[in-house]
Amino acid sequence: MIHMLTWFSTTFILINFCRGSNLEHDGWVNIKLEHCLLPSDSPIFTDRGNITIQSLRLGQAIVNQNSLTQEERVQLKEMAATNQFYQIRSTVVSNDGTENVFLSTIKACMLAEAQLDDRLSVSLDYTGRVIGITLLIASKSTCEGAVVPLSKLKEFTTSVYVRHPEVGPVPDTASYIQKMEREREAKERGEVKDNRSILAKYWMYIVPVVILLMVSSMANPEAAANGGGASR
Structure with missing residues (x-):
């Protein structure tokens, strides 16, 4: 990056x-x-x-x-x-x-x-x-x-x-890159604590599971209904 x-x-x-x-x-x-x-x-x-x-x-x-x-x-x-x-x-x-x-x-x-x-x-x-x-x-x-x-x-x-064409403002990309470098180095040294919630940390793993369950339920509606009846 x-x-x-x-x-x-x-x-x-x-x-x-x-x-x-x-x-x-x-x-x-x-x-x-x-x-x-x-x-x-x-x-x-x-x-x-x-x-x-x-x-x-x-x-x-x-x-x-x-x-x-x-x-x-x-x-x-x-x-x-x-x-x-x-x-x-x-x-x-x-x-x-x-x-x-x-x-x-x-x-x-x-x-x-x-x-x-x-x-x-x-x-x-x-x-x-x-x-x-x-x-x-x-x-x-x-x-x-x-x-x-x-x-x-x-x-x-x-x-x-x-x-003549008007020249727009130039973004300060050098400062942004330096900031990203400092954050990366701090993470490598363990100085930056990750205070995010579990959902924010692992959403890339949770979302596919939820989608898979939803697709399975939609593909087998009778099985889901029978399962609900059996529980009663």
Whole structure:
């Protein structure tokens, strides 16, 4: 038992060490942004811009986005007026060449009333791999019905936030193992008295006997009944 706990503790420490090493290892990703400005069951995405996160560990990002044309501004304003959803598609290319695609939506009226001031939340796992991209509006939690002029719907001002995984508390397995070792040594020296009841000490022997008697009684109900009659 002690050797098993020691092995578990060593394995746990190695796993956490590897996780820590992966978190400390820096990398970069490129994110191609596309958006849909025409509500449809089969959305058509057009180019919105490009984001390069130079350091995943530090969250350093370069954002290059296109200005909306007059036609696109009108489309966005119409989507806001009709309570439609604005959708983006993010294609993530990691430094190892792998690609992943993420979709995110918000209400078009929230984006319009925020005057294209949005936030892109990039979530990472323990290995530094992107596992989610979410579009948010930090200044708005709901639409207020404000009328925004088209001149305010030209340039995106996007902030990029890289979210690292939260590391939970590490159990103190070393202290637990030391405690188990002390108890074992004390038992070997006879310093620890076993104050348990007879049932608590020998339940592993008593329970099978009781189960065997119950099974025998259920298997021979007539014999049990005859035996009861004979006793009377």
